[in-house]
Amino acid sequence: xxxxxxxxxxxxxxxxxxxxxxxxxxGAHGADGASIRGIAKRAEVDPSLVLQHxxxxxxxxxxxxxxxxxxxxxxxPAHLAEVLEVRLRELPPATRALMRSMLTSPEAAAxxxxxxxxxxxxxxxxxxxxxxxxxxxxxxxxILGITIARHFLNLSALADLTADQISAVTDSWFxxxxxxxxxxxxx
Numbered sequence: 001x002x003x004x005x006x007x008x009x010x011x012x013x014x015x016x017x018x019x020x021x022x023x024x025x026x027g028a029h030g031a032d033g034a035s036i037r038g039i040a041k042r043a044e045v046d047p048s049l050v051l052q053h054x055x056x057x058x059x060x061x062x063x064x065x066x067x068x069x070x071x072x073x074x075x076x077p078a079h080l081a082e083v084l085e086v087r088l089r090e091l092p093p094a095t096r097a098l099m100r101s102m103l104t105s106p107e108a109a110a111x112x113x114x115x116x117x118x119x120x121x122x123x124x125x126x127x128x129x130x131x132x133x134x135x136x137x138x139x140x141x142x143i144l145g146i147t148i149a150r151h152f153l154n155l156s157a158l159a160d161l162t163a164d165q166i167s168a169v170t171d172s173w174f175x176x177x178x179x180x181x182x183x184x185x186x187x
Contacts (some may be wrong), residue, residue, distance in 0.1 A: 015053045018043045020093070022050075022064040027096030031061050031105035058107065065098035065111050080123075080139065080174065085166050087147040090160055099147065116140050139174075 005013070021043035021148040036057055040047040054060035091099070101108035124136035149155040161169075 011053075014043075014045060014049065018045060018050055018053055019064060022054075022060050023093030024099050025097075026061060026064050027091075027093045029100075030097075031101035031108055034061075061097075061101070061105070062107055062111070063150070065094055065101065067109055080143075082172075083143060084146065084170050085163060087143060088150055088161055088166060091147070091151050095147075096151065099152065100158060116144065142173075 022034070022039045023044055025039045028034070029038070034057070036047050036050050039060070040050050043050070047097065050060065052062065098108055098112055102112040103109070120133070120136045120140040123139060124133040127135055127136070145159065150158040
């Protein structure tokens with residue numbers, strides 16, 4: 001017996017394909033350079049379907065660059081080393097789109113600002129000391145800078161780092177900022 005998709009399932013699959021294509025297109029060309037036609041071509045749909053599903057390029061952009069699910073504040077320090085390693089490898093399409101567009105699109109700038117402020121606030125809650133907010137902001141801003149240098153400016157020294165090299169550098173960096181990257185054994 002052939003397994004057929006319902007109309008709602010087909011519609012959801014098309015919407016997901018368009019969103020994925022939009023992330024790739026915005027990642028490649030930014031908010032201003034991407035077009036509905038380019039997104040439709042990448043998704044292999046008619047351009048009218050893009051608008052039917054998402055209403056406008058701006059609405060689609062806002063969804064395409066939305067950061068992944070938030071972490072609880074107690075997960076943030078342990079997550080930092082993982083984030084750095086991921087940022088030095090391949091960027092997810094939504095992240096690439098957001099970063100490529102954050103300096104030219106007010107919508108992208110607002111999304112990025114909100115996301116970075118949330119990350120810094122959550123990290124600060126998990127750090128000791130009166131200067132926890134400043135240290136958290138420095139770590140957050142540094143990860144952003146590392147990501148830009150690696151993926152958009154092609155800083156060659158970052159391109160070929162191994163996981164061990166990343167760990168060695170980040171461990172000493174985090175130590176200097178008094179950031180615990182992994183929970184230690186109970187005292």
